[in-house]
Amino acid sequence: MSRQTMASSTALGVHLWLVYAFLYVPILVLILLSFNKSGLPTSWSGFSLKWYGALANNSAVLSAALNTLIVALSSTAIACVLGTLLALGVELRRKGDNKGYVADTLLMAPMIIPDIVLAIALLSFFNLVKMGLGLHSIVISHAVFNIAFVCAVVRTRLKHFDYSILEASIDLGASWFTTLRRVLLPAIFPGVMAGGLLAFTLSVDEFIIAFFNSGSGQASTTLPMQIYAMIRFGVTPEINALATLVMLVSITALLASQRLNKAPSHHE
Amino acid sequence: MSSLHADRKLSAWLLTPGLGWLLLFLVLPCLLVLVYSFVERGAYGGIEWTFTWENYQRAFDPLYLGILLKSAKIAALATLFAVLIGYPAAYAIARAPRYRQPVYLFLVMLPFWSNYLIRTYAWIVLLNREGLLNKLFSLLGYSGDPVSLLYTESSVVLGLVYNYIPFVILAIYSSLSRINGELWEASRDLGASGWMTFRRVILPLSVPGIAAGSVFVFVLSIGNFITADLLGGKQVQMVGNLIYSQFLTARDWPFGSALSFILIAIMLLLLFVQALLARRAAEGKA
Numbered sequence: 001m002s003r004q005t006m007a008s009s010t011a012l013g014v015h016l017w018l019v020y021a022f023l024y025v026p027i028l029v030l031i032l033l034s035f036n037k038s039g040l041p042t043s044w045s046g047f048s049l050k051w052y053g054a055l056a057n058n059s060a061v062l063s064a065a066l067n068t069l070i071v072a073l074s075s076t077a078i079a080c081v082l083g084t085l086l087a088l089g090v091e092l093r094r095k096g097d098n099k100g101y102v103a104d105t106l107l108m109a110p111m112i113i114p115d116i117v118l119a120i121a122l123l124s125f126f127n128l129v130k131m132g133l134g135l136h137s138i139v140i141s142h143a144v145f146n147i148a149f150v151c152a153v154v155r156t157r158l159k160h161f162d163y164s165i166l167e168a169s170i171d172l173g174a175s176w177f178t179t180l181r182r183v184l185l186p187a188i189f190p191g192v193m194a195g196g197l198l199a200f201t202l203s204v205d206e207f208i209i210a211f212f213n214s215g216s217g218q219a220s221t222t223l224p225m226q227i228y229a230m231i232r233f234g235v236t237p238e239i240n241a242l243a244t245l246v247m248l249v250s251i252t253a254l255l256a257s258q259r260l261n262k263a264p265s266h267h268e
Numbered sequence: 269m270s271s272l273h274a275d276r277k278l279s280a281w282l283l284t285p286g287l288g289w290l291l292l293f294l295v296l297p298c299l300l301v302l303v304y305s306f307v308e309r310g311a312y313g314g315i316e317w318t319f320t321w322e323n324y325q326r327a328f329d330p331l332y333l334g335i336l337l338k339s340a341k342i343a344a345l346a347t348l349f350a351v352l353i354g355y356p357a358a359y360a361i362a363r364a365p366r367y368r369q370p371v372y373l374f375l376v377m378l379p380f381w382s383n384y385l386i387r388t389y390a391w392i393v394l395l396n397r398e399g400l401l402n403k404l405f406s407l408l409g410y411s412g413d414p415v416s417l418l419y420t421e422s423s424v425v426l427g428l429v430y431n432y433i434p435f436v437i438l439a440i441y442s443s444l445s446r447i448n449g450e451l452w453e454a455s456r457d458l459g460a461s462g463w464m465t466f467r468r469v470i471l472p473l474s475v476p477g478i479a480a481g482s483v484f485v486f487v488l489s490i491g492n493f494i495t496a497d498l499l500g501g502k503q504v505q506m507v508g509n510l511i512y513s514q515f516l517t518a519r520d521w522p523f524g525s526a527l528s529f530i531l532i533a534i535m536l537l538l539l540f541v542q543a544l545l546a547r548r549a550a551e552g553k554a
Contacts, residue, residue: 008462009360009363012356012359012360012363013360015356015357015360016356016357016360016361016372019353019354019357019376019433019437020375020376022353022430022433023375023376023379023430023433023434024379026387026390026391026393026394026430027379027382027387027390029390029393029394029400030386030389030390030393033393041393041396041398041399041400042398042399042400042403078289081285082285082286082289083286085282085283085285085286086282086283086285086286086287088279088282089278089279089280089281089282089283089286090279090283092275092278092279092282093275093276093279093283103283103287106287106290106291106294106295107290109290109294110290110294112487112535112539113298113532114487114488114491114492114508114528114531114532114535115491115493116491116493116508116511116512116528117298117301117491117511117528117531117532118294118297120301120511120515120521120524120525120528121294121297121298121300121301121528122293122297123515124297124300124301124304124521124525125293125296125297125300128300140293141293143289143293144289144290144293144294147286147289147290148290151286176278201381204383205382205383205384205385207384207385207494208493208494212515212516224383224385227383227385227386227389228385231385231389231392231498234396235389235392235393235396235398235399239389240393243383243386243389243390246382246383246386247382247383247386250381250382250383251378251381251382254378254381258374
């Protein structure tokens with residue numbers, strides 16, 4: 001290697017680490033400040049968990065957390081069922097002919113459409129059909145993008161699936177239903193779980209669509225909506241603690257999802 | 269073996285619930301917004317079912333056109349900086365030993381999976397008047413009043429670059445990693461310098477990645493609401509904020525719908541251009 005290329009590869013390496021610093025320093029500062037006793041953003045006065053304790057006594061935060069859990073679990077459950085069926089249907093059809101399919105476009109749409117547009121579209125729709133807003137309308141809305149994500153994850157899983165096992169099962173006299181339940185489902189289950197965890201994270205973190213479609217009142221305020229309301233009042237150590245906990249939940253769910261999705265390469 | 273016909277029937281059963289959900293809660297609502305964008309606003313924020321072009325004409329009033337152009341400018345700046353900072357990072361990852369690349373990529377994507385509001389809030393903590401950066405300035409000898417680094421176009425651009433740079437790095441990495449290692453050697457063997465190899469061989473081959481990443485950042489930025497709202501405050505209005513206020517405060521749903529469709533049109537146009545570029549690149553290789 002010439003001296004020039006050595007120098008340029010060192011520069012590249014340094015640049016990469018600077019980018020990591022750019023990505024992680026703001027988050028790490030936030031986490032660090034959540035343990036700061038004085039709560040001041042600029043001076044460290046010792047380690048303390050008191051801001052987490054304050055959260056545990058904040059009834060607005062607790063009810064918002066419960067609402068978020070309800071919304072995330074419900075929309076994830078809907079998405080796991082419908083998204084998995086969709087993935088099976090699309091892949092089964094693709095097996096016959098390989099050309100593009102309308103469903104592909106429809107499945108891409110929730111991932112690329114701007115949040116705010118989906119938010120106002122659903123608000124207009126619920127308003128037109130005179131459906132009251134509340135947790136149920138957030139669940140319906142979140143299921144829209146969650147179905148698309150679960151379907152995408154399960155489809156990648158199905159790409160590695162050997163369909164001749166299904167044919168063997170049918171040839172041996174099993175019904176379609178039995179084959180789906182006993183052969184196909186166990187094979188794609190890790191994919192469904194991975195997609196479900198991803199959907200759960202997305203729902204826990206989603207703000208704008210929930211904000212537009214929640215109606216008013218604390219009864220249907222989700223955690224991101226609560227955080228948004230708190231942020232507008234300014235920087236407080238309590239938000240730092242809450243933010244740290246929320247990040248912990250999403251990162252854990254994401255890591256679990258990644259692990260599940262990696263599984264086939266070890267077994268096959 | 270089951271016939272193709274049975275497959276099709278089964279597949280139709282499997283598709284119905286999911287596609288039904290998306291038709292009912294995605295396609296229909298979007299069509300409704302399209303319809304709303306061509307009707308008049310009623311008294312008290314309602315809808316008057318009379319056809320009109322007025323909402324689209326109004327979007328091109330100097331006041332609103334200004335906001336559209338400003339959003340485009342902010343999104344373009346965010347895209348530019350994301351590519352300038354992201355390209356060398358993607359390049360460094362693509363040149364790293366193969367077994368390390370997944371870890372490097374994972375580290376890029378990890379912050380992206382935490383809450384968007386929180387990531388944006390993290391910058392408020394750093395940039396506000398009592399924030400760490402101001403403290404740093406005073407330690408470095410700055411003695412004037414603390415400056416608010418928030419609520420400017422620059423802070424919005426910074427927030428967008430921060431939130432979306434993982435996309436750019438991922439997109440550029442995926443096109444760089446497809447470039448055959450022998451191509452680098454061949455160019456080197458034929459006497460090209462490192463810089464020449466990069467400019468004449470590597471850079472052109474990574475254009476599809478740059479295009480894909482740029483379109484992503486631009487589309488996500490121009491329709492963004494949270495970043496402008498939290499880091500831009502009242503000073504920096506973008507289309508997203510305008511749509512927000514038309515629906516929740518001004519209660520002019522038809523106008524808000526027209527703005528949404530302009531946003532979707534810009535988005536579709538860019539995605540189309542990017543698909544064309546990708547196809548041309550694929551054909552060039554074949």
